[in-house]
Amino acid sequence: MIRVLVVDDEALVRGGFTHILSTADDIEVVAAVPGSRAVRAVHDSRPDVVLLDIRMPDVDGLTVLSDLRRMPEPPVVAMLTTFDADEYVTTALRSGAAGFLLKDTDPEQLPHLVRALAEGGTVLSSKVTRRVVDGYLDKAGHEPAAHLTARLTDRERAVLVLMAEGLGNSDIGSRMHLSTGTVKGHVSAVLSKLQVSSRVQAALVAERAGLLGPPNDGDTG
Numbered sequence: 001m002i003r004v005l006v007v008d009d010e011a012l013v014r015g016g017f018t019h020i021l022s023t024a025d026d027i028e029v030v031a032a033v034p035g036s037r038a039v040r041a042v043h044d045s046r047p048d049v050v051l052l053d054i055r056m057p058d059v060d061g062l063t064v065l066s067d068l069r070r071m072p073e074p075p076v077v078a079m080l081t082t083f084d085a086d087e088y089v090t091t092a093l094r095s096g097a098a099g100f101l102l103k104d105t106d107p108e109q110l111p112h113l114v115r116a117l118a119e120g121g122t123v124l125s126s127k128v129t130r131r132v133v134d135g136y137l138d139k140a141g142h143e144p145a146a147h148l149t150a151r152l153t154d155r156e157r158a159v160l161v162l163m164a165e166g167l168g169n170s171d172i173g174s175r176m177h178l179s180t181g182t183v184k185g186h187v188s189a190v191l192s193k194l195q196v197s198s199r200v201q202a203a204l205v206a207e208r209a210g211l212l213g214p215p216n217d218g219d220t221g
Contacts, residue, residue, distance in 0.1 A: 002118045005047035006032040007064065008080065009056040013103060017051060017110070024111040035059035039067050047075050049117045054079040054088045054100070062091055069096045076117045099123030099166075099200050119168025122200045124207075145209035151193040159186040160194075161211055164203035 004027055006017045014032035021027045030045040035056040042050065050068065054061040061079065068074050079092045079100040089100055099122045101113060113123045152160060155176075162172045169183045176183070191197065194205050206212055 001028045002026055002049060002114060003028055003030045003045065003047045004114060005030060005038075005041055005045060005050045005075070007035055007038040007041070007050060007061075008032075008053040009034045009058060010053075013053070013080075020107045020110050021114060024114075027111055027114055035061060035064055038064045042068060042071070042075060049114055050075045050077045051080055051114075052077055054081045054092060062088060062095060065092060065095050065097060076120075078113075078117055078123050093198075093200060093204070096198060097200065098198070113166075116166040116168065119171060120199070121166040121168045121171070122163065122203050123166060124164075124200065124203055145205045148194045148205055149209040149211060152190060156186050156190050156193070157211070159183065160190050160202060160206050163187065163190070163199050164206040164212055 004021055006014050006021075006029060008014050008017070014034075018029045018032045021029050030047050031041045033041045035053065036058050038050075038052065038059070041047075052061050052064060052068075065077055065079070068077055074096075076098045077096070079089070079097050080103050081089065081100055082103050092100060098117055101123050105113070117123055149157060149160070158176065159172060162175060167175065169180050169187065172178070173180045173183045178186075187199070190202055191199075194202050196202050196205060
């Protein structure tokens with residue numbers, strides 16, 4: 001079972017996400033709490049995935065993210081947002097968020113996105129990605145994305161594309177007929193060559209370099 005914690009100050013949002021995710025046989029919502037109770041809830045319920053509102057009235061979602069990332073074994077955290085571009089998103093990416101998605105994501109897609117997160121994949125709402133990718137990479141001081149991806153071997157480039165599509169290591173291995181250990185090695189090489197520290201940042205480089213096709217909103221990748 002994939003253990004999920006939903007953090008949002010609006011009870012209606014918490015209830016909606018809980019109801020949708022509870023329809024999946026392999027997902028358990030272990031808690032749904034406001035932001036002020038998020039860190040304690042993670043300690044108590046030990047979720048695999050946290051869906052965290054990026055902006056809440058009683059506590060800053062980015063502060064909660066930083067607190068969670070400092071834990072010895074932090075959960076995977078994806079940020080929830082109602083807007084399609086904001087400086088909060090850029091900060092969340094730099095702080096280690098595994099992705100971000102809009103609160104109006106298609107309910108049928110939500111369990112799929114949670115599974116991708118649990119498998120080590122990324123979740124990038126296309127509405128957000130198209131608006132923040134250039135600004136994020138520019139502010140990060142990266143070389144042009146095309147120069148970075150040119151350093152990759154053909155196999156590493158193929159791994160990067162699948163990472164950007166939201167696939168975890170086991171799924172990438174199945175797709176490319178590689179062992180999980182081999183995939184991990186390629187992922188490490190990709191992150192190093194692209195000068196990034198996370199899969200979601202690598203996905204943004206792939207997006208900017210033109211390696212991805214036009215995404216559908218709510219897709220992983």
